[in-house]
Amino acid sequence: MTVGLGVSIGTVNTVCAIDTPEHGKNTRGRKRGASVDAGGRATSGGRGKRAPGPKQSQSTQRTAPGTWRTTLTFDSTGSARVGRIPKHGRAVTDFADLTERGRTARVRHRSLTSADLVATVARTVVADVSAHVMATEDKFAETAVAVTHPVGYSRDRVLDLRESLDEIGLAHAALVSEPVAAAAWLSVAYGPLMPGLALVYDLGGSGLTVTLVRIGAGSPARPVIGEPLRSTAFGGRAFGATMATRANWRSGESSAADSDAVITELRTAHIRESLDVVYECLNRAGATMADVDCVLVVGGAARPPEVAAVLSSAMARPVIVAPDPERTIAEGAAILARNAAEAARESAQPAEVEEYPASSGMLRRRLSRVAVTIAVAAGGALFAATAVVGDEAGAQSMGAGVVHIQR
Structure with a gap:
C-alpha cells in the first residue's frame, strides 16, 4: 500500500496530512454538505438551519495527523523540535517566507538559511507522521511525500528549497506549488470536473x-x-x-x-x-x-x-x-503524492520530478550544514521505499457545480 503524505509549511502553522486508498474511496458518492445562498448565508439541505462553521464541522475525507506552529527549537545536540515555544530559551520563528532575505539562525556555531530551516521542519514532521503511519496504517506501507511552496517563488527560491531538502534527507520528496495542491483536493472532493x-x-x-x-x-x-x-x-x-x-x-x-x-x-x-x-x-x-x-x-x-x-x-x-481550509493544501499534496507514486508503479516508470530540477551548480553546499541537521535526519530508514512525485501530477483537476461548504 502507498500512503501519500503532504506537508504545507506556512508562516504561522505547519500542516501535515495523509492520503490512503481507503480515504480516496470515502470521498466518492459522499454528501457534499451545505451550500451558500445568493445572499451569502449558509443553509443545510433545505431545512433553513445555519450550517455549522468549519470549527464545528468534521471532515470524513481523510485523517489529519497534525498541525504545528511553524517554530523550531534545537537541543544541545542540534536535534530539532517543531511547534514548541519554550518558557525559557529561544525558538526560531518567522523563517518560512524564503523571499525575505537575510533570515538565518545560528545552531551550534553554524548558520542555517531560511530554506534550511524550512527543510528541517519538513523532515521532522515527515519523520513523526511516518512513524504514525507505520503504527496505525501498515508497517510495510510505502510513503510518498510532497512538500508545498508558495506559487510566487522564483526558480532560484525553489531550487534553494530543493537543495536543502536533498541535503537533509528528503531527496525523495516532491515540491508542489500551493494552488496546484489545492486543485488536487478539489478534484477528489468535488470531481470529476469539467474543463x-x-x-x-x-x-x-x-x-x-x-x-x-x-x-x-x-x-x-x-x-x-x-x-x-x-x-x-x-x-x-x-x-x-x-x-x-x-x-x-x-x-x-x-x-x-x-x-x-x-x-x-x-x-x-x-x-x-x-x-x-x-x-x-x-x-x-x-x-x-x-x-x-x-x-x-x-x-x-x-x-x-x-x-x-x-x-x-x-x-x-x-x-x-473545506471544513478546515487551513488543511486543504496539505491534503491536496498528499493526494498528488499517492496518485503519482501509484501511477509510476503501474507504468513501471519512475515518477516525474518537480518542475524545477536541481542543477549541478545548486548542489554545492558546505558540509557543516549537513552536520547540523544529521540528528533530524536520523530516521531516514523509514523512507527507504518512498516514491518521488511532482507538479505534473497536479494536472489532474476537477470542477464543481453548485456552491458548497463541505461538511
Whole structure:
C-alpha cells in the first residue's frame, strides 16, 4: 500500500496530512454538505438551519495527523523540535517566507538559511507522521511525500528549497506549488470536473495570494495561468492590526453580541477590500469573472463564514471551502503524492520530478550544514521505499457545480 503524505509549511502553522486508498474511496458518492445562498448565508439541505462553521464541522475525507506552529527549537545536540515555544530559551520563528532575505539562525556555531530551516521542519514532521503511519496504517506501507511552496517563488527560491531538502534527507520528496495542491483536493472532493478555470483565494496568516488554475480533463501539466498576485494587506495579521486600531470594540460597556457584530462588520469590510487583488489578478491574466468556473477558498484565515459569504455575493460564482481550509493544501499534496507514486508503479516508470530540477551548480553546499541537521535526519530508514512525485501530477483537476461548504 502507498500512503501519500503532504506537508504545507506556512508562516504561522505547519500542516501535515495523509492520503490512503481507503480515504480516496470515502470521498466518492459522499454528501457534499451545505451550500451558500445568493445572499451569502449558509443553509443545510433545505431545512433553513445555519450550517455549522468549519470549527464545528468534521471532515470524513481523510485523517489529519497534525498541525504545528511553524517554530523550531534545537537541543544541545542540534536535534530539532517543531511547534514548541519554550518558557525559557529561544525558538526560531518567522523563517518560512524564503523571499525575505537575510533570515538565518545560528545552531551550534553554524548558520542555517531560511530554506534550511524550512527543510528541517519538513523532515521532522515527515519523520513523526511516518512513524504514525507505520503504527496505525501498515508497517510495510510505502510513503510518498510532497512538500508545498508558495506559487510566487522564483526558480532560484525553489531550487534553494530543493537543495536543502536533498541535503537533509528528503531527496525523495516532491515540491508542489500551493494552488496546484489545492486543485488536487478539489478534484477528489468535488470531481470529476469539467474543463475550466478555478480561482484559488488563499487567505493565510501573513497575507492573501490569488491564483488562476486550469481544472478538469485536459489541463496542462503546469496549470497555473497568468500571474499569481500576493498582498500582505490582508490575512490574519492584517485583520488583527485592523482590530487593534478599533477603539473600545470589546469594552465593558459592550455586550458579547455587540462585540461579535463589530468583528463581523470589520471582517466583511476587510474581505470586500481584498476584491481589488482578485480583479487585478484577473486583469493581468486577461480574464474576467465570467471566465471563472469556481472560487476555491483556502488558508487558516479563511475559516470565518464571512469570507465565503462576501466572495459568493460579490463574484456570483460557486465558492468552495473545506471544513478546515487551513488543511486543504496539505491534503491536496498528499493526494498528488499517492496518485503519482501509484501511477509510476503501474507504468513501471519512475515518477516525474518537480518542475524545477536541481542543477549541478545548486548542489554545492558546505558540509557543516549537513552536520547540523544529521540528528533530524536520523530516521531516514523509514523512507527507504518512498516514491518521488511532482507538479505534473497536479494536472489532474476537477470542477464543481453548485456552491458548497463541505461538511
